Structures are given as structure tokens and as C-alpha cells.
Amino acid sequence: MANVLILHICSVLLLSRVESCSIPSSLYVVVPNTLPPGSHVTTVKVAHCDTGPTRLSSSDPSFMVSSNGVIETATPVSVAAEGRTFSVWARDDSGPESEMVVHLVHSVAYKRKKVQELYLRRSKRRWSPPPFNILENLEGPYPKRIEMIVSDSQAVHRVFYTASGPGVDEPPLEVFSLNKTGMLFVHKKVDREKYPKFTLTVRVFDIRTGLETDIPLPITIEVDDMNDNAPTFKDPLQYIVLEQSAAGTVVGKVNATDRDQPGSLHVKLRYSLKTGMDLFAINPATGVITTVTNTLDREVKDKHMVIVEIRDMEGAVNGLFNTGTATITVGDINDNAPTFSKQSYAANVKENENGELILRIPVDDKDLKPTPNWISKFVITKGNENGLFRIETDPKTNEGLLYVAKPLDYEQNPNVNLEITAQNAADLTGTSANWLTVPVAIAVQNVDEGPAFSAPTVRFGVKENTPNGTLIGSYIALDPETKSSSGIKYYKILDPGSWINVDKNNGELRVANTIDRESPLVHDGLYNITMRAVDASSKTGTGTVIIVVEDVNDNLPMIPTSELVVCEKEGELGSVVVVAEDNDQTPFASPFSFSLPSDPDGRWSVTSLNGTAATLQQMKELPTGKHMVDLDVKDLQGFGKTQTATVRICSCRNGACLVNPNSKSLGPMALLAMLLPLFLLLLLGLLLALFCSTKKEHHEFVDVGDSGGILLKSNIESPGEEVDSSLITVPTTRAESVVKGSVKGFAAANPGWVTSNGSGTMGTKSIHENGMYNDVATSDMDHLYSGQFNQYGAQSFGGNYMGTADNRQLNQDTTLLHNWQTNGRYLHQKLGYFGTEEDGRFADDVSHAYGYEGVGSAAGSVGCCSDIGDDDHLDFLNALGPKFKTLGEVCRKT
Known part of the structure; x- marks a missing residue:
């Protein structure tokens, strides 16, 4: 902090009360080179300010001046070697403001004379005044002067002033005005809480030229606070x-x-x-x-x-x-314990009642409802050692509700005294009081009850197989009031095996049927009977008799009757474990003893394995199959007999014999294995049939005899759009002779045609690659028709050839011959196509092959037209064997 020295303050001129406040015109202060914010610089002494509050302001915003004259730095300030100067302005409501020039220096080497000269020198008013201050809510009359604004240019120009900004020509309007001479006025009250500061812009112009003579001046008007707001x-x-x-x-x-x-x-x-x-x-x-x-x-x-x-x-x-x-x-705190409204309570309850509400206990608590400080919690602190009662809190009334938890017995205890303590859910605090307790007397009322057995449950030990009629004990009941059993009758309610009889007059229990410890009615050696006692007034009571069935040695240790398997092993003798069972208990059961009663040839030996099992060992090689071995098995008491174990020696897999000769039925897999060959045979037949019906290759039949000893193909055209029957026109010629084997009807309609046997001079046929037949030898007719009529004009039907007798007549009908040759070519092409067809699209429109049995065959010709004239003679059907045997060897797609 800078050391503040006020070197000199000039004498203060005495002013009258109507003059404004006065401050020194100049002040020198020695300060460091740098002043941080908030540094105290000096204090201004203001004199003759009796008319009202004095407002001080600084021309340099880096310094602040408080109302009591203290000058402090507002921002960091640097002071150069030549120093730093700023002005402090003081004014009140009665006159113009006063100016003091503050000089900051950081050297004390100056002369008193210079100080005096500087101090007495008058400062010149400048164009940049400090902020002006007005008091908020200032009372009128208005307008009031604020300050005279003077520009340095006024010394050389005749000027006028204008102002603009908030409070002048911007909202709030008409608060301030500036006349042409530079006097600033305020025209109305200003609320600082709404408008704490105004910034105006003042401009100065030359009257004659209208030009600005100085730069625009921003003027700040700060509104000083008045205490006009209450907290x-x-x-x-x-x-x-x-x-x-x-x-x-x-x-x-x-x-x-x-x-x-x-x-x-x-x-x-x-x-x-x-x-x-x-x-x-x-x-x-x-x-x-x-x-x-x-x-x-x-x-x-x-x-x-x-x-x-x-x-x-x-x-x-x-x-x-x-x-x-x-x-x-x-x-609230829990400083009040709940209190009872009475000093004691009493209640009555009938004996044998259970779960009944017998008493409500109200309490009073001064603490805040319904907080844990008020909610009550009741505890039975005495008299409820047997758990005969329980107590709860009513959540609505905060009362204690006392219930009977177990039936009471008047004969045992006609009066019960309880003590009940009332507590809170929260602990007591801020008090020395304790929880309060109240006595409760419970009177048990007597009720006429039925007889009660001497004990709810009684046990009797009985050995199994005890003879019928044996007395095992008595189970009697007493009247609770008279403590007598006189007039009470006894009956059974439950006896699952009817093993016991009950004497209805005295309650004696005797054996009625054989008692078997191994019976499913006995659980863990116990057999239960439920009894009822009925007095003279028909009131009843029930009780349970538990019969403890004691075991006797009435069961032998038995070995299983199923076969025991001994698996054959290469180079060693087999063995098997024999396990015995005994339904008796110790000491009438295990450990068992095993022995062989007789084994003269030493085939087997037996060795004890544990208390219930033994190992039966093969001592010599024995044949595969079933063997009967006698075994003596006895229990711990030596009670037992000789039994026969069935042992099978066999080859095993996974501990089981591979073959079981005793099986009398076949399983599903065996049946399937037997039927499988039959299925395979049937499948083979189907495959052969399919193969035969779908075989595609052509068979060539070799003629070993004459030219007739082969199968000849013949086509039968079925009706269809592929064949135009009008194209086939047979030339009209006169037939001279018709021999057997010709086409019936066909030759008759064409008398000019002559047929001849296929074995005659017309020549033999050979199979062509497309299934058709070509001539091997030709006749004179081939030359007559230039080699063409041989194929088309002389057609083969059933192994015969059909021709004309008069060639000269055919030559005369050249037009008809030409048509026949054209139709023949058409048929030749169609038959060649049918011979190679595979899709069956044309059904029977294919070439068919027929067999020829040879000369002298009993079957004769197999052609479809070979016996047209014998429609009524069907004797040949009895001799078709060789024919069909040959046909069966030919497979063609049909």
C-alpha cells in the first residue's frame, strides 16, 4: 500500500452559505510506480458544504472518490517518471462545481517554490467533464440545473450545443434537456432502482457554419440513491x-x-x-x-x-x-409413556375356546399422533409362560387387544393372572418416566366337556404273529368333572388292518388278526389306531393308540429266482455274485452265511462277499448252458434252507448272453429280418419288369432258314392328325389272280393288283437300320418302275408281296402311278420316324415285329392278316406255345 502524503493544501477561501462547496485547486501525492486496485491514494477535504450533500467524482475512471473524500484506485495504475494527473470535482445543490487537480509523483525531490507556483496556478475548464450526479426522487420545482457543459472550441467559435440519448430523445423521454448555451437540466423525478444511470451524447456546432467544432462528448449522469425502499x-x-x-x-x-x-x-x-x-x-x-x-x-x-x-x-x-x-x-419427542385408564382389568373366557378376543385395553398418550412416539406396543410380561394368550395393537384406536391363543382347561386352572405392559414403538427420551404395567385377571368358565382319555396318545409293544385274543393293554377315559370312567363306552374310529378288538365297556385291547411287521400298514414299525370314548350324555373324546410291532424271525433269507449269468472268458473260469434278501430286521436278518450242501464233482465253490452276498465261483470247465446249483443260505440266527440258484454259462456282450434259447417269440427286429429277403425279392422282380419294359436297343434276328424264317415288321397306323389318309391312293388296276396271304379286301378293291408269295421271285428282305426292310433281290418290276416302285409300288404285307399282273396297263396310267409313288415316299419317311420314337407320343403308330416260325410250323404265319378268311375257326388258339415263347423274347416299347 502506498504511503500517502498530503504535502500541502492551500488556504480555503471563506465563502458564504449561498456559495458552493470549495476544495483545493491542486494536490500533489507521492505514490509508488504501480498501484494495485483498491489502493488508498489520498483524502480530499471539502469545506463550506452546509446546504446539502456533496458529490465528488473523478475525471479518470481508474480512480474512485467516496462521499467522505477518500480516493482509491479502481483498476491497476502505473505512474510514469513524469507523473500522472487527474481531476476531482465537487459540487452540491447550491452552486457550480469545484475542481481539484491531483498530481501523482513518485519522487519527493521537488522545490517548495515550484509547489507553490503549481498550487496557485488556475486550471482551465476542459471539454471532458466527469460524470454528473442527480439525486433520485428529488423534490421540485422543475426543471433543475445539473451542470454547464463548455467546449474548448467556444474560445474561438460562436457555438451552440445539442444532446441525445436515453432521457432526451429515447425512453424515458423528457427527463433531461440541454439548451444551446450548454446548460443541462433535469425535468422530473428519477427512480434509481429503475434507471441507475444515463449516458447522453453532447455535440457542439458553429452558429454560423453549422459545422461541429469539437468531437462528440459522452456524458454520464448517475442517479444517487435515496433510502426509499424498506427491506x-x-x-x-x-x-x-x-x-x-x-x-x-x-x-x-x-x-x-x-x-x-x-x-x-x-x-x-x-x-x-x-x-x-x-x-x-x-x-x-x-x-x-x-x-x-x-x-x-x-x-x-x-x-x-x-x-x-x-x-x-x-x-x-x-x-x-x-x-x-x-x-x-x-x-415432538417421546417424553410421555402411554398410561392406562384403569388400575386393573378383568375378563372371562370359556374353557376350550381358541382365538377369541376377550379384552380391549385402552391407553392414553400425550405425544403426537400417529407418530412412533404415540403408537402403543403391548407386552404380556407375566402369566403367559405357556403361551395361552396373545396381545395385539388396534391400529385405529391404539388399544391393546387380548386374545386366547390356546384352549383353557377349567379343571386344571380356573383363574389366570396376567401383567401387561404398554410401550411405544419409539424409546422414551427427555423424561425419567418408565413404561407402565397393569394387572389383568382372567376367569376361566367351566363347560360340560366330553370324556378325556388318560393320555392323548398311548403306546403298546406287540410282537408280530401274536395269537388272536391276546390282551395287549387297556385305554380308558375319564369325565373331566367327576374324574370317573363310569358309564363311558369305547369304540374304534380307525383300525386299517382290523388287527385289534376293543372292549367297549372297559377299553381293553386284544389281538383280532395276525399282526405282520412286514405289512405295508406298518410304518417304521408303528401301527396306529384311533379310539373314541362316549359318555352318558353322548359327549365324546378321542385318543390314539400306537402299537409298536416287534419283529420276530419269520422270514427266511431268499436268493433271486431269476437266472444268474456267468460270462465265458478265454483262459479263465467265470463267477457270479449271489445276493440274498430277508424281510426281518437285525438280529433276525443279515449277516447271512452261504454254503454248498453237496458238490461231489467240485464244479463250484462259494465265498462270502459281504453280509448279504456271496461269490459263486466256477471251479472247472463247464459246458455252455443252464446249470442248477444248490445253496444253503441262513440268517444270523441260523434260520434258513437249501435253495437252488439257476446259473447260465454263455458268451456275453455287455453282461448279457448273446443267444437266449428260451425265447418263444420274435421281436420286431427279428420279424423285420425275416421279411427283408422277401422284400428284396419283390423289389428285384419289379426292377426286372421295369428293365424289360424300358429296354431300347433293337434286336437283330438271324435267319437260319429260308427267306421266310425271320420276324418281319409291320406298321399299323392308328388314327391321328399326323396321318392324312387321303394322300394314300392305290392305283386302279385289274387283278388277275389272288393267292392266299394277300391283304383281304384290299386286293379285291384293286383287281389290277396281283400278289405273290414272299419266298418267290420277288426276293428276300433284310433289316435296315431304321427298322424298315430293303429288298435284297429285285424282280423285273424294279426295272419297270426305275427302281422306285420296288419299294413303294410292291409293298410287303405279312411276308407276301403284292404287285400287278399287267404292267402295260400300269404304264398307261402314268398319273395314278406318280401319285402312288409320292404317297409311298411319304409313308417311308413316317415309318422311319416311328422306328426311332421313344416318347410314346404316337402310341401304336410304330412298327411292330412279328415272328416267322419257318416251314411246316404248326402255328403258321403270325401276320395280322395271314388268316383273314377264317374268322370262325379259333382252333389255332390251342397251339400257340412255340409262337408266344418266341414273342416273349422280344421286348419293344409300346
Whole structure:
């Protein structure tokens, strides 16, 4: 912090009361080279300011001047070697402002004379004035002068001034005005809380030229605060404090605010209580409310209303203030135990009742409902050692509800005394009291009851197989009131095996049927019987008899009757484990002893394995098959007999014999294995049939005899769109002779044709690659028709050739011959196509092959037209064997 030295302040001129405040015109201050923000520079002494408040301002924004004349730095300030200068302005409401020039230097080597000269030199008013100040809500009359604004250009120009900005020509309008001479006026009250500052722009113009004579001047008008706002509460004044809290416990904090200028005296608040000061106090600076006593009692008063005052101006009497009512709620603690409305309680209950509500016990608790401090919890602290009672809390009424938990017996205890304590869900605190207890007397009322057996359950031990009629004991009942069994009858309710008889007059129990410990009615050696006793008034009572069935040695140890398998192994003798079972218990059962009663040839030996099993060992090679081995098996008491074990010696897989000769039935797999060959045979037949019917290659039949000893093909055209029957026209010639084997009807319709036997001079045929036949030898007709009519004009039907007798007549009909040759070519091409067809599209429109049996065959010709004239003679059907045998060897697709 800089050392502040005020070197000299000139003498203050005495002014009258109507003159303005006066300050020194010049001031020198020695400071360091650099001043941080908030550094104290000096203090300005202001004189003759009796007419009102004095406003001080700085021309340099790096410095602040407070109302009491203290100058401090607002920002970091650097002072050069030649120093730094700024002005401080002072004014009040009665006159113009005064200026003081402050010189900052960082050297004290200056002369007194120079100081005097500088101090007495008059400063010149400059164009850049400091901010102006006006007081908010200033009383009239208006307008009021603020300040005279003077430009340096006024010394050489005749000028006029204008102003613009908020408060002049911008909202709020008509607050300020500036006349042409530079006097600034205010015209109305200004609220600082709404408009804390105005910034105007002042311009100066030459009257004659209208040109600006200086740069525009921004002027700041700051509105000084007046204490016109009373402080207000920010938050609701609602607080809670627990009862019996110690003195000094914080209750809460009062939060308040003031709209006046922050940091000023107008917003410095003080807090105080106007009521409730006997219980509470408030910190005047922070507003924190605390207790001053530990006597707060919610049960006496659960809320306190306290008046709180807040005042500004640090609580001065002339400060503005406000008051509010704080509500302080006293919180509850469990400082009150529940109390009973009576000193004791009594209740009646009938014997044998169960689950009945017999008593309501009301309590009173002063604590807050329905908190854990108030909710009651009842405890039976005495007299309920047998758990005969239970107690609950009614959630609505907070009463204790006493119930009977188990039936009471008047004959055993006609009166029961209880003690019940009332507690809370929360523990007691803030009090020396304890939980309270109340006595409760329970009177058990007598009820006429049925007979009761001497004990609810009784046991009798009986050996199994005990003879019928044997007395095993008696089970009697007594009347609870008379303690006598006179007049009581006894009956069985449950006896699953009818093993026991009951004497209805005296309750004696005797064996009625054989008692078997191994019976499924016996569980863990126990057999239960339920009995009923009925008195003279038909009242009943029930009881249970448990018969403990004692074991006797009535079961032999037995070996299994199923076959025991001994698996053959290469180079060693087999063995098998024999396990015996005995339904008796120790000491009438295991451990068992095993022995061979007789084995003269030494084929087997037996060795004990454990208490219930033995190993039967093969001692010599034995044949595969079934063997019967006698074994003596006895229990621990030596009770047993000779039994036969069936042992099978066999080859095994996974411990089981591979072949079981005793099987009398076949399983599904065996049946399937037997049927499989039959299925395969059937499948083979189907495959052969399919192969035969779909074979495609052509068979060539070799003629071993004459030219007729072969099968000849013949086509039968079925009707269809592929064949135009009109194209086939047979030449009209006269037939001279018809021999057997010709086409019936065909030759008759064409008398010019002559047929001849296929073995004659017309020649033989050979199979062509397309299934047709070509001539091997030709006749004179081939030359007659230029080699063409031989194929088309002389056709083969059933092994014969058909021709004409008069060739000269055929030559004369050249037109008809030409048509026949054309049709022949067409048929030749179609038959060649049918011979290679595979898709069956033309059905029977294919070439068919026929067999020729040879000369002298009993079957004769197999041609379809060979015996047309013998339609009525069917004897040949009896001799078709050789024919069909040959046909069966030919497979063609049809």
C-alpha cells in the first residue's frame, strides 16, 4: 500500500452559505510506480458544504472518490517518471462545481517554490467533464440545473450545443434537456432502482457554419440513491424446533433483501424480535433465531408466533423497516409413556375356546399422533409362560387387544393372572418416566366337556404273529368333572388292518388278526389306531393308540429266482455274485452265511462277499448252458434252507448272453429280418419288369432258314392328325389272280393288283437300320418302275408281296402311278420316324415285329392278316406255345 502524503493544501477561501462547496485547486501525492486496485491514494477535504450533500467524482475512471473524500484506485495504475494527473470535482445543490487537480509523483525531490507556483496556478475548464450526479426522487420545482457543459472550441467559435440519448430523445423521454448555451437540466423525478444511470451524447456546432467544432462528448449522469425502499422478507417465516431443546439451539434464519443501492448504508439491515423474547432470540446482523431456554413443551404449546422486525440504515431510528410473524412449531419427542385408564382389568373366557378376543385395553398418550412416539406396543410380561394368550395393537384406536391363543382347561386352572405392559414403538427420551404395567385377571368358565382319555396318545409293544385274543393293554377315559370312567363306552374310529378288538365297556385291547411287521400298514414299525370314548350324555373324546410291532424271525433269507449269468472268458473260469434278501430286521436278518450242501464233482465253490452276498465261483470247465446249483443260505440266527440258484454259462456282450434259447417269440427286429429277403425279392422282380419294359436297343434276328424264317415288321397306323389318309391312293388296276396271304379286301378293291408269295421271285428282305426292310433281290418290276416302285409300288404285307399282273396297263396310267409313288415316299419317311420314337407320343403308330416260325410250323404265319378268311375257326388258339415263347423274347416299347 502506498504511503500517502498530503504535502500541502492551500488556504480555503471563506465563502458564504449561498456559495458552493470549495476544495483545493491542486494536490500533489507521492505514490509508488504501480498501484494495485483498491489502493488508498489520498483524502480530499471539502469545506463550506452546509446546504446539502456533496458529490465528488473523478475525471479518470481508474480512480474512485467516496462521499467522505477518500480516493482509491479502481483498476491497476502505473505512474510514469513524469507523473500522472487527474481531476476531482465537487459540487452540491447550491452552486457550480469545484475542481481539484491531483498530481501523482513518485519522487519527493521537488522545490517548495515550484509547489507553490503549481498550487496557485488556475486550471482551465476542459471539454471532458466527469460524470454528473442527480439525486433520485428529488423534490421540485422543475426543471433543475445539473451542470454547464463548455467546449474548448467556444474560445474561438460562436457555438451552440445539442444532446441525445436515453432521457432526451429515447425512453424515458423528457427527463433531461440541454439548451444551446450548454446548460443541462433535469425535468422530473428519477427512480434509481429503475434507471441507475444515463449516458447522453453532447455535440457542439458553429452558429454560423453549422459545422461541429469539437468531437462528440459522452456524458454520464448517475442517479444517487435515496433510502426509499424498506427491506422485505425473502422466505416464509416457518420454523421447527424439537421440544426440550437446549438453550442456544438454532431454530432458523430470517432472510431479507433491500432494493436500495448495494453496499450503501441504505441496505445494511438489522434484525430484532418484538415478541417471544422469553423463549427465542435473533442475531441482529445475521437474522439467525435461537432458543434461550430448554423449557419448550409440545404438549403444553405446540406453536409459537413471534414478530420479527428488519430495519435498514444499520437499525437507525430513521431507517426504513418491515415486520413479519414467524411461526415456530415445536417438534415432538417421546417424553410421555402411554398410561392406562384403569388400575386393573378383568375378563372371562370359556374353557376350550381358541382365538377369541376377550379384552380391549385402552391407553392414553400425550405425544403426537400417529407418530412412533404415540403408537402403543403391548407386552404380556407375566402369566403367559405357556403361551395361552396373545396381545395385539388396534391400529385405529391404539388399544391393546387380548386374545386366547390356546384352549383353557377349567379343571386344571380356573383363574389366570396376567401383567401387561404398554410401550411405544419409539424409546422414551427427555423424561425419567418408565413404561407402565397393569394387572389383568382372567376367569376361566367351566363347560360340560366330553370324556378325556388318560393320555392323548398311548403306546403298546406287540410282537408280530401274536395269537388272536391276546390282551395287549387297556385305554380308558375319564369325565373331566367327576374324574370317573363310569358309564363311558369305547369304540374304534380307525383300525386299517382290523388287527385289534376293543372292549367297549372297559377299553381293553386284544389281538383280532395276525399282526405282520412286514405289512405295508406298518410304518417304521408303528401301527396306529384311533379310539373314541362316549359318555352318558353322548359327549365324546378321542385318543390314539400306537402299537409298536416287534419283529420276530419269520422270514427266511431268499436268493433271486431269476437266472444268474456267468460270462465265458478265454483262459479263465467265470463267477457270479449271489445276493440274498430277508424281510426281518437285525438280529433276525443279515449277516447271512452261504454254503454248498453237496458238490461231489467240485464244479463250484462259494465265498462270502459281504453280509448279504456271496461269490459263486466256477471251479472247472463247464459246458455252455443252464446249470442248477444248490445253496444253503441262513440268517444270523441260523434260520434258513437249501435253495437252488439257476446259473447260465454263455458268451456275453455287455453282461448279457448273446443267444437266449428260451425265447418263444420274435421281436420286431427279428420279424423285420425275416421279411427283408422277401422284400428284396419283390423289389428285384419289379426292377426286372421295369428293365424289360424300358429296354431300347433293337434286336437283330438271324435267319437260319429260308427267306421266310425271320420276324418281319409291320406298321399299323392308328388314327391321328399326323396321318392324312387321303394322300394314300392305290392305283386302279385289274387283278388277275389272288393267292392266299394277300391283304383281304384290299386286293379285291384293286383287281389290277396281283400278289405273290414272299419266298418267290420277288426276293428276300433284310433289316435296315431304321427298322424298315430293303429288298435284297429285285424282280423285273424294279426295272419297270426305275427302281422306285420296288419299294413303294410292291409293298410287303405279312411276308407276301403284292404287285400287278399287267404292267402295260400300269404304264398307261402314268398319273395314278406318280401319285402312288409320292404317297409311298411319304409313308417311308413316317415309318422311319416311328422306328426311332421313344416318347410314346404316337402310341401304336410304330412298327411292330412279328415272328416267322419257318416251314411246316404248326402255328403258321403270325401276320395280322395271314388268316383273314377264317374268322370262325379259333382252333389255332390251342397251339400257340412255340409262337408266344418266341414273342416273349422280344421286348419293344409300346
